[in-house]
Every structure is written in C-alpha cells, then in structure tokens.
Amino acid sequence: METKEELLRIIDLLNDTYESEQAWHGPSVVEVLRDVSPKLADKRMSPSTHTIAELVFHMTTWRIFAVRKLQGDTTFDIKTQEKNWKVFPIVDEFEWETLQMELSLSQEELVSELEKRTSDEFLDQIVPGRTYSFYTLLHGLINHDLYHAGQIAFIKKGLSLGSFRTDNLEDFQDSDTFGENFGQYN
Numbered sequence: 338m339e340t341k342e343e344l345l346r347i348i349d350l351l352n353d354t355y356e357s358e359q360a361w362h363g364p365s366v367v368e369v370l371r372d373v374s375p376k377l378a379d380k381r382m383s384p385s386t387h388t389i390a391e392l393v394f395h396m397t398t399w400r401i402f403a404v405r406k407l408q409g410d411t412t413f414d415i416k417t418q419e420k421n422w423k424v425f426p427i428v429d430e431f432e433w434e435t436l437q438m439e440l441s442l443s444q445e446e447l448v449s450e451l452e453k454r455t456s457d458e459f460l461d462q463i464v465p466g467r468t469y470s471f472y473t474l475l476h477g478l479i480n481h482d483l484y485h486a487g488q489i490a491f492i493k494k495g496l497s498l499g500s501f502r503t504d505n506l507e508d509f510q511d512s513d514t515f516g517e518n519f520g521q522y523n
Contacts, residue, residue, distance in 0.1 A: 339456035347460075347475050348451050354482045355444050362483060366396070369486045370437065373493065378436075379428035382495050389492055390428045392485050393436045395421060399481055400443035403474055407450045411465040451475075 353360045356367040370393070378390040387395070398415050405413040415421045425432060460472040467474070 339458070341454060341457050343457045343460060343472075344451060344454055347472075347479075348448055350479050351444075351448065351451075351475070351482075354479050354486075364486060364490060366440075366482050366486050366489075369489045369493070373433075373489070375428050375430045375433035377493065377496060378433050379425070380492075380496050382492055386492075387422070387488075388425070388428070389489050390425050390433065390436055391422060392489055393440050394423045394425075396482060396485055397436070397440045397443045399478060400440075400447050403478055404443070404446050404450050406464045406466075406474070407447075407471070409465070414466060447478075 353365065354362075355365055357365045358368060370389075373389055378393070379388055381388055398421055402413065402415050428436075460475070461470055463470055464474050469477075
C-alpha cells in the first residue's frame with residue numbers, strides 16, 4: 338500500500354507557514370502582510386535592500402517554479418533577475434493587490450498539485466534541471482517563506498518606527514558579515 342504521510346506533513350507545514358494564525362514560529366506570511374499598504378510595500382530600508390513588494394514577487398516566483406517542476410516542466414527556470422527579483426517602478430493599490438493575489442493563487446496551485454500525488458515516492462526524485470530532490474525543494478520553500486516573512490516583519494518595524502538609519506552602513510563594508518554581499522541575500 339502506497340502512503341503519502343510525509344507529503345501530508347509537508348502540505349501542513351506549507352499551509353501553516355503561509356496562513357496559520359497560530360503558527361509556533363510567529364506570524365505567517367499572510368499575517369505579516371495583512372496591514373501592509375501599497376506605500377509601505379514600495380519602500381526600501383536602504384538602497385541595497387528589497388522592498389516588500391519585491392519579496393512577495395520573489396516568493397510567488399519560487400512557488401510557480403515548484404509547481405512547474407511538479408508538473409514535469411524541464412525547461413522552466415527563474416535564473417534571470419526579471420523572473421526572480423522584479424523591480425517595480427511604482428507599487429500602487431492595483432499592483433499591490435495583484436501581487437498579493439498572485440501569491441495566494443500560487444499557494445493554492447502548489448497545494449493542489451501536491452494533493453494530486455498518491456504517494457511519497459516522488460519526494461526522492463531529482464527536480465528537473467537541479468541537483469536536489471522534490472523533498473529538498475518543498476522544505477526549502479517552507480524555510481524560504483519563514484526567512485522572507487521575517488524580513489518583511491523587520492522592514493515593517495524599521496520603516497514604521499522610522500528608526501532605521503543608513504548613514505552608518507559604510508562602517509560594515511569590510512565586515513565578513515555584511516561586506517560586498519550586504520542586501521544580496523534572498
């Protein structure tokens with residue numbers, strides 16, 4: 338008898354991370370985005386950081402990547418800046434609502450695609466065009482969401498307090514922690 342116990346646990350984790358109001362790790366993605374206005378979604382903490390809108394686009398992109406790979410698309414990829422980290426000239430109300438709706442739809446599509454699976458067997462298969470398994474990809478999406486939800490919470494807090502200062506970032510330019518990669522992480 339085939340089983341999909343691990344897959345059901347992964348789906349639960351994906352859903353908890355995305356929309357649970359009682360997730361043990363803190364605010365879910367939906368919770369952290371709940372009171373973000375278009376104006377806030379379009380602001381940067383410094384010139385080298387992403388906006389909340391860019392982060393939401395990026396999170397959506399990786400869900401779409403996972404869905405396409407689950408559907409067997411061997412050629413789809415997101416290696417270009419435009420596909421992975423789109424920069425928006427302006428984020429108005431329409432754009433912000435669209436970004437949030439696309440994130441929601443991509444979550445639904447991902448879960449729907451996973452629910453079609455009849456066993457855990459596919460989790461060990463290598464993602465087409467990559468060197469890791471679907472198991473790694475799906476757990477990576479969970480960790481990815483947690484990471485970016487934390488970034489969004491930090492951005493919201495920093496910008497709402499108006500206390501984030503960028504005039505002393507040059508102090509960190511030679512630091513191993515920040516250095517030339519500061520602001521370049523997913």
